[in-house]
Amino acid sequence: MSGLRVSRWKRYGHDRLYVSTAEGAAVAWLDCRNGEVTVLAESHREGALEALRPYLAARRPEPPPTESGPAAERPTGEPPAPSASAEPPAPAAPRSPDARAAPGRSPAPDGVRLPSAPERARGSATAAPPLSPDDDLARNRPGESSQRKLDELGVHPAAHLFRRLLRLLRLRSDAESWHRGLQGERAVAAELRRRCPDGWRVLHSIPLPGDVALDHLLIGPGGVFCVSTESHPKAQIQVGDDVVKIGGQDYPYVRESRGEAAGAARVLSRACGFTVEVTPLLVFVGAASVTVEPALLDVRAVERRQLAALVAASGVLAPQRVEEVYAAARDRRTWADA
Structure with missing residues (x-):
């Protein structure tokens, strides 16, 4: 996973899996509610999607525990096994960052740093979800x-x-x-x-x-x-x-x-x-x-x-x-x- 780690964050009504570097910089997240992936750093797109692949493969992914919660029983970094009966859904297209968190609060787990606006401007995936030509x-x-x-x-x-x-x-x-x-x-x-x-x-x-x-x-x-x-x-x-x-x-x-x-x-x-x-x-x-x-x-x-x-x-x-x-x-x- 190129040194990337996955951690869960639940706050302000959000339920997300964040992918971050060893230094704590967030590079992507998965919305556990709707399966949408948001890429924050284009240079880490492939690594982030690879890190999230096990969670995308399951219909209802079992995310890792929050960083403040008890330690997981499975080894660190080992993704949850998908249900045998689950049909893999088509993951939503990566989109731009969600800005709906409470004002003044960073929508990220403790220890995970979201990129600044200039960083997002240099390397973010800001394409809107795919639309049919007639609807775009x-x-x-x-x-x-x-x-x-x-x-x-x-x-x-x-x-x-x-x-x-x-x-x-x-x-x-x-x-x-x-x-x-x-x-x-x-x-x-x-x-x-x-x-x-x-x-x-x-x-x-x-x-x-x-x-x-x-x-x-x-x-x-x-x-x-x-x-x-x-x-x-x-x-x-x-x-x-x-x-x-x-x-x-x-x-x-x-x-x-x-x-x-x-x-x-x-x-x-x-x-x-x-x-x-x-x-x-x-x-x-x-x-x-x-x-x-x-x-x-x-x-x-x-x-x-x-x-x-x-x-x-x-x-x-x-x-x-x-x-x-x-x-x-x-x-x-x-x-x-x-």
């Missing part, structure tokens, strides 16, 4: 929902006769609005692709019941943001506490973004098992200026080029929390009852 929203393209609407109208923005068709078919208000939205979502996605540092995750066109979709979901060290993209080229935009004023007209963007973020927070909190705070974020594309009412505190509003400053923020979510929220958010089934 990470595959969605920016503006996919808007493109689908245009396809339903029979209008193709890439065609050189697009605008002429709009006039001929009198679809200007609907189709051009969807086209402008599509271009805006793609522009915001491109900006995020350029500006987001490591540790941030982005999802696009998240489908919700009722044939609607969230434009983008941004998850990273600075928090979780429900992004609404609004395209108003060369407009002077005033963002108030409840509405957005553009050219003398009122738009309900602030109210809508609050509602979308609140819904996303409910869905993600339910899926993750802990409270997920989601900040509404309005991103305006092509605007000449964006002025925000100082009293507006719960909704962020920026011009597309200001996204770089927003994603530079940190200190809200730990890396393992980011991966947990992302894993839940990318699963289409999470949003089925949104």
Whole structure:
């Protein structure tokens, strides 16, 4: 086992088998309740899985005693023999660290040291559990929902006769609005692709019941943001506490973004098992200026080029929390009852 040892830890509602080095650094754990393996140090992946293999082979593994309990009757390091009648289950895919322990307490046995955030960033397995291609929203393209609407109208923005068709078919208000939205979502996605540092995750066109979709979901060290993209080229935009004023007209963007973020927070909190705070974020594309009412505190509003400053923020979510929220958010089934 390359010097790795296995020890049991039960606290704060968890029941785990930790694999650690001789120096006490945790490199992986097995959740005894659901069979999931979490790899903390990628360099020890093979050794950790080999050390856990005997416990994965049994339907109901008999873990070694806790370090504070009585000594085991069998020789140290000898794994429990699997039941003869047990059928080996398929082990869950290794995933990112669980961050659900009580605040300020390390979810590990005495003498076992969890790697720091930089150590996890250098060598952790942070892939989400496998999803079918149809359920993995990470595959969605920016503006996919808007493109689908245009396809339903029979209008193709890439065609050189697009605008002429709009006039001929009198679809200007609907189709051009969807086209402008599509271009805006793609522009915001491109900006995020350029500006987001490591540790941030982005999802696009998240489908919700009722044939609607969230434009983008941004998850990273600075928090979780429900992004609404609004395209108003060369407009002077005033963002108030409840509405957005553009050219003398009122738009309900602030109210809508609050509602979308609140819904996303409910869905993600339910899926993750802990409270997920989601900040509404309005991103305006092509605007000449964006002025925000100082009293507006719960909704962020920026011009597309200001996204770089927003994603530079940190200190809200730990890396393992980011991966947990992302894993839940990318699963289409999470949003089925949104």
